[in-house]
Amino acid sequence: MPAGIFKVCLVVIATIVNHPLLFPKENVTENTEGIIQKMKEREESLRLEQLKLEQEMAAQETLTKSSEKAKESEEQYTHDPLSWNFWTALSLVVFLLIELWRQDYQEGIWQDYGTEEDENAVLGKAFKWVLLPDKITLANFYERCIQNVTSEIARNRELVEGFADDLLEALRSVCNRDADMEVEESIGIGSMYENWRVQKPLACDFIVPFTPPEPYCFKLETWDSGESIPPDKQGYGMIKICQADETSTGCICDKTKLGEDLLCLLHSKMNQSRHNNHMENLLCYKDSQYLDSDQVMAWFQVALTKAWNKISHKYEFNLTFNLLDSPGALKIKFRSGKTIAFNLTPVVQYADSDVYFISHFPCSGLAEDSTSSIHWFLTFAVYEKRYLQFVSKMLPASSCHLSCLQILSFLHGKQCCLAGPSSLTNYHLKTVMLHLLQTHPSSDWASGFLEARLQDMLKFLEKSLHEKRLYHFFIGNRNLPEELGIPVAFQKAEPMNLFRPFVLQRSAYRKTMDMFHEMLRNTSALINEYTMHVPMGRASPLNKELL
Template sequence: ITDLMDNFAIYFGHVVSNTFYPLPTRAIGVGSAFEGWSPREEDVVYSVLVPLNPPQRHTFHLEPELDTAGQRPGRNFRVRVELECTCTREQQWENVLCFLHHPEEQLRRNQDPSLLHTLCTDSYLDVHKTARWFYQLVGATWPALPQSHNWHLVLLPSTRSCQFRVTNGNESFWIEMLFGVREGDTDIFVSSQPREVYTPRTTWPETYAVAEMKFFRHIARQAPPDSMHLKCLQFFTHVLLGIGFSTYTMKTIVMHLLGVIPMSRWRRRDFLQQLLYISEMLRSCVEERCLNHFIVGNRRLPEGISLPPEVQMAETRSLFYRLKQDPAAHSRAMSEYHEL
């Protein structure tokens, strides 16, 4: 998968260089498949986040959307696209026309349209348009990739990502290419991955997937060979299939416990004890209607995980905020816990 994504990145670069489309950079593997705890090994989805840089003569500005409830554990953004004045460069490059200061008719005749006219809606980068463009990009570059000689590509429908399967008769891999914009030089991005059932097409939710992947990588470096921390997480995600608690809830609980319980106590002999710890923490969080987000407001992350100050210093947000707002939801959650 990594080799395939690296090859895509190389050919994406060839295709979009010297255009006014976003510049995809090397994909980052995120989520359970790359963290080592996929709930269902027979149907693994390999999610990768493709960072996008603005094309030449454009800039990206991240604008946070107002959270009227003030409860959500993650922020939503819009990516405003602005054009740069290139008048001073026209003397150096004859074919450079300034998007801001040349007549539209002249621009139409002599230059490709700006990003504002291709993948944007009302000056904001449009997730749906970007996804369609990614599908075109994957389809156009696939024949040039070495993998195309032995593998078959099948594109799968999605409005907020580019999903496809590659098969060679014996093996099959389901890949989801998400795309995002990095917040500064940190490990936090805004991405195309939706957080709610309905996410507007110009909304880019903040994602902590890269920081979480780096946390699991940090833990793996410290873990003894027979560490069962991933097996514990995998066990609970299996148990919870069809029950109301999300896999992200269990992942968050395990990350919190990994942050406080020494790795020497996650060995094979400790497996049952750690399952009890996880179960007990879930019960306690449901009873108290509070499960703090692991990344937002966490000032004790390992060195090497970079957060924007407004994320690191933020007030902690609970994944269970709806349980406080809705007594019926809290009752259901307690019942679901007792069903485990």
């Protein structure tokens, strides 16, 4: 039996020594088919060795039956097969591990997300076979499909801004200042104010901060503040409505044991009932002090309707609600049939910063998780716009960062029209661009590097989808410039993975990956289809700039 174990060990050792992964110099001429053939031959030799050992053991068993130690021989016989099975299984496991290691090594192992030099140098499996058009074709495509669209943005934005201010002013006049929420000035955010919007309709997005009436105030709770927010609600918070003079300790009757005959006039059952009813009037969730986003949206829709009825006689167009489930999604319709869409979304300001609790995301700017109506998502849209303005001052003239985002957004939108909507949004695409802006030097974003930077964005996005990991640009990012004024608590928080839903939602992940790979395969065809033909010897100004 020791001889049999020795033979098995020799086979395993020979397999390891002759493996092409461990000694590539001696096996560089062997191709994949030769390796597979050798593996089959070794498997056959192992099987023959096993049969030979079983025959030897059977012969040994017949010789020992007539001896006086038959019982000991039987015990030895019962243990030997177990020993043989153990060594056989061990050799096969070792061989299998080496083979799996070889396959992983040949296919390429993805690098860590945090590396700067290697993360963009790693080509994805699907991107290897994608051939992007040349600089001239990209320039023609940009001029034909994108540059003409962006010229309409300024005109629409100026019209909508003036009308939104007038509508909100009318809203303030129709609201009860003693009972209703107080609406502040609107703030323009999103792609229309960051100058990269390419998909129609060219809808302007506004956030409208609001505050409770006196003597109430908002007490804000975030997921990282140690409050009663579940850990799976990263990026969310709750808004509690309290009286301005209310302290955390509450009334003195909570500290002192009153006699049975004594009653607190401030906290009697009747006053408590009135307090709860007033909280419901302040758009709170039932039997709680937390602001309810559903009630806020319903109130906002009613208030906008009253405001439009007050000022409709001043305008020669109609105003309608664009989406039923989004109270601030409005549409201006002229008599000529032309329409202009815009969104007014109620928000609550976080402390004295430009971070806001938002009730919902218009136009799927960021994918929303199904959650309760008292959990509000935090948006950094104002900081995103400010960061792009900050970076633009350090980039070369006519930099290509927004052009890359516009082209990628255009391709993504066309692919969604073909294959249907996916969980990949324009917000994810913008997050990819923000990460690359931080890791690449400013000189790399000159207009002549449009093709290279577009490739970087596609590779970065594929790598992030493969790893199911794309971090929020502001939450947990400690390398942001101090000039932005982002709250330190969010910079020191644990990084937030925007692709976390893909870990649990496998069907959505597979659909998104299929859509992305199909978009990569269709990239060249889509660009060529929408490219304007430029005659020989004649180039557009953008072409000359890229040459």
